[in-house]
Amino acid sequence: MPGPTRPSEIFQISARLIFPVLLLFSAAHLVNADTDPGEGFSSGLLLGLSIVLLYVGLGVEEVDRGMPRLARFGVASGLSLCIAFAVIPLALGDEVLHAYGTALPLGRSELTLSTRLVFETGIFLVLAGGTLELFRRIGFGREGEEGP
Amino acid sequence: MDAPGIALLCAIAAPLVLAPGLWLLPGRWGARVSTVVLAAEVVVFAWLGADDAEPRFALPWIDAWGIRIAFRLDSLARTFTLLACGIGALVFAYSDGYMPHEHHRHGSRRPLRPFFQLLLLFVFSMLGIVCADDLLTLYVFWELSTAASFLLIAYHLREVEARAAALHALALTGGGGILLLVALVVLLVVGGASSISELVARPAGWLSPSPLAPLFAFGILVAAFAKSAQFPFYGWLPDAMSAPTPVSALLHSATVVATGVFLLARLGPLLADLPGLSSTLVLVGAATALLSGGVALARTRMKEMLAWSTVCYHGQAVLLLGLGAESAALYLVAYHAVSKAGLFLVTGSLSYTTGADDVRDLGGLWRTHPVLMVLTGILALGLAGLPFTAGFWMKEVLFAEVYARGGTPLVAAAMAIAILSAACLVRFFWAVFFAPPHVAPSRPEPVPSAILLAPGVLAATSFAAGIGPRWGAELLVAGAAEALHLEVPWPWPPRVYTGVFCLPLGAVVFAWLQARWNQVEVWTVGTVVAPSDAVRSIARRVGPARLFPLWLALLERLGAWSARLQTGRLLHYVVFLVSVPVVAGVVLLPRVGPLPAEPLVREADPGLAFFGLAVGIAAMAVASTLVRRHVSAIVCVGGVGFLLALIFALLRAPDIAFVQMVVETGTALLLLAALGRIPIRLRAQLRRPEARRGPTGRWATAIVAALLGTILGLGLLVVVHHPRDPALGRALSEWTAELGVDSVVKAILAEFRAMDTFGEVAVFAAAVLGAVLLLGRRAERRPPAGEAEQPKER
Numbered sequence: 001m002p003g004p005t006r007p008s009e010i011f012q013i014s015a016r017l018i019f020p021v022l023l024l025f026s027a028a029h030l031v032n033a034d035t036d037p038g039e040g041f042s043s044g045l046l047l048g049l050s051i052v053l054l055y056v057g058l059g060v061e062e063v064d065r066g067m068p069r070l071a072r073f074g075v076a077s078g079l080s081l082c083i084a085f086a087v088i089p090l091a092l093g094d095e096v097l098h099a100y101g102t103a104l105p106l107g108r109s110e111l112t113l114s115t116r117l118v119f120e121t122g123i124f125l126v127l128a129g130g131t132l133e134l135f136r137r138i139g140f141g142r143e144g145e146e147g148p
Numbered sequence: 149m150d151a152p153g154i155a156l157l158c159a160i161a162a163p164l165v166l167a168p169g170l171w172l173l174p175g176r177w178g179a180r181v182s183t184v185v186l187a188a189e190v191v192v193f194a195w196l197g198a199d200d201a202e203p204r205f206a207l208p209w210i211d212a213w214g215i216r217i218a219f220r221l222d223s224l225a226r227t228f229t230l231l232a233c234g235i236g237a238l239v240f241a242y243s244d245g246y247m248p249h250e251h252h253r254h255g256s257r258r259p260l261r262p263f264f265q266l267l268l269l270f271v272f273s274m275l276g277i278v279c280a281d282d283l284l285t286l287y288v289f290w291e292l293s294t295a296a297s298f299l300l301i302a303y304h305l306r307e308v309e310a311r312a313a314a315l316h317a318l319a320l321t322g323g324g325g326i327l328l329l330v331a332l333v334v335l336l337v338v339g340g341a342s343s344i345s346e347l348v349a350r351p352a353g354w355l356s357p358s359p360l361a362p363l364f365a366f367g368i369l370v371a372a373f374a375k376s377a378q379f380p381f382y383g384w385l386p387d388a389m390s391a392p393t394p395v396s397a398l399l400h401s402a403t404v405v406a407t408g409v410f411l412l413a414r415l416g417p418l419l420a421d422l423p424g425l426s427s428t429l430v431l432v433g434a435a436t437a438l439l440s441g442g443v444a445l446a447r448t449r450m451k452e453m454l455a456w457s458t459v460c461y462h463g464q465a466v467l468l469l470g471l472g473a474e475s476a477a478l479y480l481v482a483y484h485a486v487s488k489a490g491l492f493l494v495t496g497s498l499s500y501t502t503g504a505d506d507v508r509d510l511g512g513l514w515r516t517h518p519v520l521m522v523l524t525g526i527l528a529l530g531l532a533g534l535p536f537t538a539g540f541w542m543k544e545v546l547f548a549e550v551y552a553r554g555g556t557p558l559v560a561a562a563m564a565i566a567i568l569s570a571a572c573l574v575r576f577f578w579a580v581f582f583a584p585p586h587v588a589p590s591r592p593e594p595v596p597s598a599i600l601l602a603p604g605v606l607a608a609t610s611f612a613a614g615i616g617p618r619w620g621a622e623l624l625v626a627g628a629a630e631a632l633h634l635e636v637p638w639p640w641p642p643r644v645y646t647g648v649f650c651l652p653l654g655a656v657v658f659a660w661l662q663a664r665w666n667q668v669e670v671w672t673v674g675t676v677v678a679p680s681d682a683v684r685s686i687a688r689r690v691g692p693a694r695l696f697p698l699w700l701a702l703l704e705r706l707g708a709w710s711a712r713l714q715t716g717r718l719l720h721y722v723v724f725l726v727s728v729p730v731v732a733g734v735v736l737l738p739r740v741g742p743l744p745a746e747p748l749v750r751e752a753d754p755g756l757a758f759f760g761l762a763v764g765i766a767a768m769a770v771a772s773t774l775v776r777r778h779v780s781a782i783v784c785v786g787g788v789g790f791l792l793a794l795i796f797a798l799l800r801a802p803d804i805a806f807v808q809m810v811v812e813t814g815t816a817l818l819l820l821a822a823l824g825r826i827p828i829r830l831r832a833q834l835r836r837p838e839a840r841r842g843p844t845g846r847w848a849t850a851i852v853a854a855l856l857g858t859i860l861g862l863g864l865l866v867v868v869h870h871p872r873d874p875a876l877g878r879a880l881s882e883w884t885a886e887l888g889v890d891s892v893v894k895a896i897l898a899e900f901r902a903m904d905t906f907g908e909v910a911v912f913a914a915a916v917l918g919a920v921l922l923l924g925r926r927a928e929r930r931p932p933a934g935e936a937e938q939p940k941e942r
Contacts, residue, residue, distance in 0.1 A: 049814055138919075
């Protein structure tokens, strides 16, 4: 692959097509954290990687124009969420990292709500932001002569 | 929780809350709002502590050991909160006008907001220390104040002096902090309680039978001496004068130095039990005061003179504590804090108007700056013990104690101390305002009234406390005032004469030295000045002060040694990474007993597909060693991971399969991206390491890989065959149901090892930060990217 060329049209279009699916999957995987298989770690990583896919397909500038700077704020805001989740139960007289939850009856099924989701969201943001930042620095920094 | 308790908590936390609030305020309003808030806090603390009410606040923290986050505002705490908030408010008011000048002098263009935020953080830590009613709470705030003062001393970051001074302060007070922790833990273990008020209120003598009591005494003494700049550890305080002047005024007159004395007073009843302790205090206090008083006389920079004189006065306070005169020591510390803070602020004003900070460059200022002269006169001469100033009462109290409880040698020492400390302050006053200027008088600017206000208030307080001693003592030390005898009986007993004559004697000593110094121009020669300097240098060579550079050298050695592990060469990292599991396996595997033949983990029978995948994995692994291009090797390794994910899926572990899949993708992509950073020409050269290293290298790599694989495989076999307690599984599933979570894996991840997950996230964030720092640097030597920063697998 000589020089920073743009990938083929097929790749560009498939990246655009796949991205929303991955986004949805990642979100579902995160929200399911409490009941079904799913958690913040892998869904955050997945989100980071799917944005990397967009980077490769569309170029960094193009993506950055339409997207909030997850890379910059993801790690900090995610860590803050995690810390808040860990510390707030202390103020309420519970032990550290305690999760509050309830199950709402919803028709024949029930909806489980839990503050653990805050924790998972924090992990999610850290992973997504961290992955993105790492890739931006390694793969798409000013020194990169060649895309992967 | 009662209302006063909540109010106490709010009052303590107010500076902490205000600090981030400053971001919302436009530049200079930060100082003004902080001034108002701290002034309001003075009122709040005075009101909360009025009529001997002792508001308490407690929140359980570590229940198992009875540790709480607890505060209590007794009269001792009240004295110090009033000092910290009152002087703090004045320092903020002063900084508003003064700090632009300080920045100008140091060529700094930074915004002032971080400075005020640090000051607020410091005031917060101070309030926490003095109000803490729990050993661990006390310790946390103690370390917070160490950290905050470190940052404040290093405020002029670009200056080597400031950084060295901050390091010095941190090394001594931080080291003392560790010993304080040891002492507090001893107290916790022996006493079985964490509440300070409870421990202190016990009948005397409960601590001394314990074999750990000396350790406790040692820890407390070193911590207090380091913080209070007492004898072996006093070096940091004068160094710390490179901090901005308002910081010196707050930290080194009223707070940091005073916390050492505070600690000794707070735990006084416990210390009183221990044999030999009071004489240690007396000796150390007297030695400190004598040495530092002498050194102070020999200094010429204004702030340095004041700093040494501060050390001298706190030596007197420690001496008084050793004599068991707690209220006298508090009176001394409080009055000294007010006066010395005022003097530091005056120093700042002097440097503001004249641009000089050395007394040799000043002189004859009484004509141009009468207001400053009056303020300095009240503060310096008051502190030196002019009759019917509070300093006089301070001396009176000191001599009353010394005469009553000490012998003749102690009286002589106290006299020498009083004379030395008076001489230093007289010299300060004289050299600045009356001495003929040594250099051509600089062009003094008028002093803005804004920066005269704060020293003015302090001088007025000091003056008032001298005119009405009872009232002054009530104001400064509240409850402890009862124990002070602030009346002079007639006819005067000898101690009063001693006290009265200290100031003139000090002036005589100063005048005598002044005459000699002028003759031989010793003002400029720092080496011959005073015998104490020789003593100091001897102490530095053989005494415990030598410990500081030694300790620093040890820390640096350790740092260099650990940095040597970071060679930056991929091979070394790989060797290190591989050798740890290999050594662990070789050590641990032979200790595993006989295993059952049948694996216990066999819940699904994967059948033929399983074997197909296993063969595929083996093929991919072999292929990765044979292909020539890096990219192909990465793809092969990634393939191994994907096939493994399929195996997990077959074993009905979808979430593990999913994590494996995502992590594998991320790793492969990261490796490819890292490869992309290496220029193509360079990449051709290092196509495969075997090409360079020849067949020997190839065999070595193979052996290492085989060894690692064997060890890991054997380890896995052991884990899979290891007999498990069926009760554990039942307990786990019951517990999972109790949590309202569906899967056991989830329950383990999110609840059972939530702390680990939390830690892993933090580690990941730290790794990303490190990678960003490394990669962001425009360095010639490229970091070994890719291999260090793979996403951490759970």
